[in-house]
Amino acid sequence: MDNKYVAIVCIVNLGFTDLVMSAAKAAGARGGTILNARGTGNKDIEKYFGVTVTPEKEIVVIIAETEMRDKLLLAVNKSAGMDTKGQGIAFAIPVSDCVGMTPSAPIEQPKTEEIPEEKSAE
Amino acid sequence: MEEQKKPYDSSHRIYPLQLLMVVVGAGQASSVVRLLYENEAYMCCVCKGRGTSQGDVYDVFGIGDLKKDIIFTVIKEDRWPVIKKALGERFKVSFASRGIAAISPLEALAGVSIYKMLGNVRYDEAKKTVKPKGE
Structure with missing residues (x-):
């Protein structure tokens, strides 16, 4: 099934959404929405210290064209992925239809300059 | 011997369900929720969030982050064209309603019960499938 749009969802630690959005914007995204959330994964921290540690998270949702999906996921993963302090998980959800999106300019393909063949001196 | 129940989809038309995010x-959530309830949505989950800025200039002045309401709901697929049209018209009203x-x-x-709940299957339709005791 070919969908025109996808929703890129990125779950990151609190305070890393700017990093995600700057990377996404550099990759061609126009905007996003941020939701506050909390993680439930690491229970050991709570036990060890004896205090309640709330692993605060933020969820970034970006709706973008399908052709930009891989580029956006790579950019987000590079800037705030699991290897970084942001510890982000990024994935894409298919979007069947969408309303309210402003049409974007066509994605520019990188121009390849034709290099004239050097004539070998005979 | 107990009578084996027939699958729900053998006697009912199944509408594919869609997760709708608005x-x-x-402050605009209540009017959108009302619109969704009018179009057979069973429940709406409203979350507070924020949008990202349109540009660096907004960030400099500290007005980059915009407060947003995010509404999650489940709708039947056949209701989407109606909802799409209504939302599209609403988004065009003014800058604030975008x-x-x-x-x-x-x-x-x-399970079927979850489908009935999320799909907002009408009570009278559900009643047809349940045979009263003694029949």
């Missing part, structure tokens, strides 16, 4: 400006909505298909549900 992002609107803060927003975005997207639907994503649901892959699976945990």
Whole structure:
């Protein structure tokens, strides 16, 4: 099934959404929405210290064209992925239809300059 | 010997369900929720969030982050054209009422009862399937 749009969802630690959005914007995204959330994964921290540690998270949702999906996921993963302090998980959800999106300019393909063949001196 | 129940889809038409996400400006959620309830949505989950800035200039002045209301709901697929039209008209009203909505298909549900609840299957339709005792 070919969908025109996808929703890129990125779950990151609190305070890393700017990093995600700057990377996404550099990759061609126009905007996003941020939701506050909390993680439930690491229970050991709570036990060890004896205090309640709330692993605060933020969820970034970006709706973008399908052709930009891989580029956006790579950019987000590079800037705030699991290897970084942001510890982000990024994935894409298919979007069947969408309303309210402003049409974007066509994605520019990188121009390849034709290099004239050097004539070998005979 | 107990009578074996027939599968629900053998006697009923199944409508595919879609997860609908609507992002609107803060304070606009109630009117969108009303619109969704009018179009057979069973429940709406409203979350507070924020949008990202349109540009660096806004960030400099500290007005980059915009408060948003995010509404999650489940709708029947056949209701989407109506909802899409209504939301599209609403988003055009003014700058403050602008927003975005997207639907994503649901892959699976945990049982018929959940389908009936999320799909807002009418009580009278459900009653037809249940035979009164003694018949």
